[in-house]
Amino acid sequence: MTRRYSRRAVLMQIGAGSAAAATLTSPKHAFAQMDSRPWFFLTDDEARWLAAICDVFIPQDDFPSASQAGVVDYIDLQMASGYGKGEGLYLKGPFPEGTPEQGYQLPYTPSELLRRGIAAARDEDDLGAMPPPDRSAYVEALSERTEPIGDVPASAFFNELLSLTNEGYFADPIYLGNHNYAGWEMVGFPGAHAYYLDRVDKHNLPVDQPPMGIAHNGGRSTLPRPIRSEG
C-alpha cells in the first residue's frame, strides 16, 4: 500500500484550483490549521506512552502495528468525545468497592481513568527508554498487577488500554484508526457495504473484494499523526 494521503496533501488538492502554491504557507481552508494542532485530548507525553503500549498489544508484522494504523489517533478522539467524557456511564455516588461481578465502580470517566493511569505509570517507569523485549515484559507484568497504579486499579486501567487498542485497530476508519483498513485487511473483513444474499450458501469461496468503510474512501481517514520524539 503506497497511496497514503495526509490531511495536508488532501487539502492542497482541494485548494489546487485557486492558489495551490500559497496553500502551504497560508492555507485557505478552515480545517488546514488543524494539521499542526495539538492532540484533541492527549499530551505528547501521553501519546508517546500510548504508542509504546499499543505496539506491544499489536506489533508490526505483514500488517501495520497499532500506532502505524492510527490507534493513538483513535484513542485521542475517543477520549475527547462522548465515550471519554462518560457518556453511557452512571456516575452517581457513593462509590464503595465491589466484586468483579458487579463491574466498573470507579468515579472516573474513561478519559480521567486513562490520564490518571498514564501519569502514575510514567512516574514509576520510563517505558519509552526500554528496548522492545522489556516493553513486552512490562505489559505482561501490568496485566497481572494486583496493586493499584497511583489511585487507579491496575486491572481497570489495563483492560481499558487493551480494549481501546483493539477497537482502534478494527473500528471503521471514520474514527481515525484502522488506517488503510489495516485491521480489516488482516482478517479479511469486507466492511460496511454488506450484501451477501447470493453468496452465503456458496461454500468455502473466499471473498477477495477490497474492504470498504462507511465513508467509502479506501480507509484513508487521515495519516496517523507523527508521534514526536521527546524533547
Place this chain on the structure above:
Amino acid sequence: MAMRELPKTDVVIVGGGWTGLTAAYELAHAGQRCVILERGQPRHTATSFAGPEEHDELKYALRYGHMQDVKKETLTFRNSRDQQALPMRRLGSFLPGSGLGGAGIHWNGQIWRPLPSDLEMRSHYDARYGSQFIPEDLTVQDWGVTYDELEPHLDFFERICGAAGSAGNLNGETRPGGNPFEGARTSDYPNPPMKQPISNTLFGQAAERLGYNPFPMPSANVTAAYENPYGAQLHPCTYCGYCERFGCGYFAKADPIICVYDRIKDHENFEIRFGAQALRVEKSRDGKTATGVVYQDEDGVEVFQPADTVCLNAYALWNVHLMLVSGLGQPYDPETRQGTVGRNYSYQTIAAVDAFFDDEIVTNPFMGAGALGMVVDDFNGDNFDHSELGFVGGGYIACKQYHGRPISYQPVPDGTPKWGAEWKRVLRETYSRHGDLVIHGSSMSTPENYLDLDPTWTDAFGRPLLRMTFNFPENDRKMSDYVMNRALDIAREMDHVTSVSSVNLAREGADYSIVPYQTTHNVGGAVIGTDPTTSVVNRYGQMWDHHNVFVFGACLFPQNLGYNPTGPLMGLAYWTLDHMKRDYLKNPGPLMDA
C-alpha cells in the same frame, strides 16, 4: 402531585415496543382511544437504520447507540442478599432498548414457541418423574395458560413477522426438516427457511450422524418478499451480518416499527408521545384500580394522563420497577417469602463451544443474520429423560453465523495469548475458520433471585433504582454443564474440525457477572398464574390487585424457557388482548376470582 392533568383517555400504554404498539393496534381497532408513553425518541426503519451508516460496529455494538441510557435509569446488582448491591454503571450483561420500537429493533429475530410442557412445568415434571423430583429450592410453577390456548396467538405473531422456518409438527403430523419436539402447529411458517453457510451445514451433518434432529432456526429475518396481516411489506434478508444491536434498514428483519407502528400511526384512536418518561401509576382512593399514569414530558414537566385502563408494556425489568415505585401489588420479601412483585426473577443460562476448522474451510463469518443457525432441540425442555440427571430444564444447541464484525468477532483457540505477535498471527488464521456454537439454556426461579428497590441509589428522576439479586441456581449449573457436553460431542464430530474449546458462564464456582454480554432475556418479577399468592397477574395478564392494569412482556414468565422470549411473550400479548377485547372492555372487572 402532578403539575398538569390531561383529559382522560380510554387506554394509556407505557412503552412503544413490540407489546405496546401491538396493544395499541388491537385496542384502537376495538374502538379504544389509546395513548402510548414512550420514554425514547421517534425513529424509523427507513430513515434511521440504513446502511452503510448503520453498519457501524463501534457506535452501535460497543457504544450501544440504540440502547437505554444508564445515566437516566439503571439498576443495582448483587449475587446474594449478604452483599451490598452496587449500580450497574454501564451496560453489559443485557441491553434494553429505548425509542420507538424498543428493544424490538435490535433483536436477532430468533422467533420461538414454548414447548407444551414448558407452560405446565411443575405439573408436567410431577406427573412424569414424581412430586419430589423438582429440586426443593426452585419455585418453578405452571404458567396457568396452555400451549393449545396460546397456539393461535403464537401462530399469528409468526405471520406478523413473516417468520422463516420449517414446520416439524403440523397438526400433529411430524414432518422432516423441522423440529420434531415442537407443539402441534396449525400452519407452517409463512416463509421458507434461511440459506445456510458452511459452518452451520457441517454442524447439521454431524448432529444427524449422532442421531439428533437438526433443523434451521426459526427466523424473523425474512426470506422472501412478504406482506403481513396488518399490510406491512417485508423484503428478503441480505445476510449482511448486522442484526443484533442494530436496526435493519433493509426491511428484512421484522421489527415493531414496520410491522405494527406504520400500520396504526394514522388511526384516529392512536397517539404516541415521545420523550414521555412514565414515573408512576396512580391509584384510586380505595386502591382497587389505577387512575392513570404520571409522566415527565420532554420539557421536564410532570403530566398526569388519566385512563380507564392502564397497560404496562415497558421492558420486563422496568415494568417491575414501575409497579414497585407505584405501590402496585405486594412487593416480594425473600425473608418471609410473602408478596409477589419482584418474585421469580430469572434469566438465561448461556454456554458456548468454539469449533476451529482446517484450511479447507472458509466460513466468511460476516455473511450472517441474527437467526441464521442450525439447531438441535433434543436437550431442551423435557425433550430428554431427566430421571437420572438431577436437574430440570434444558436448552437448545445451535451453530450460528450471525456476524463477523471484527472488534467483537475474534475467535481464537484456548491457549492463544490475548495480545502480541502470536495473537495477531493466530487471529488471521482463525477469523474465517470458526464454527460458533451456543447452548441457550433455561433459567429456573428460586426464592433468593428477586427484584426490589435499592435503599441507596436513585435514577435521574429521583426514584430508587431497581435492585437485582441473582446468581445461577445449582440446578442450572448442572443443566448447562450437561447440555454443553452434548454440544462438545457434536463439535468434535463435525468434519474439518481441528480443535474445540468451550466456556460455561454458569460453571461451578463462577458467580453470575453483570459485565460480559449474555442475553437481553431478563424475565419474571411480575409473573402470570392462577394463584394470587404466587403470581402478580391472573392467567389473562390482569393484575389480581388492580383489575384495570394489564401487564405484558417477559416479566410474566414464572421461570425462563430454553428459548428466546419474543415469540412466547408476543403469544401471551395477543392472548391478553383477545380477552380484553372479548370480555374485559364490555364489562370491566376481574376476569378470574382471586
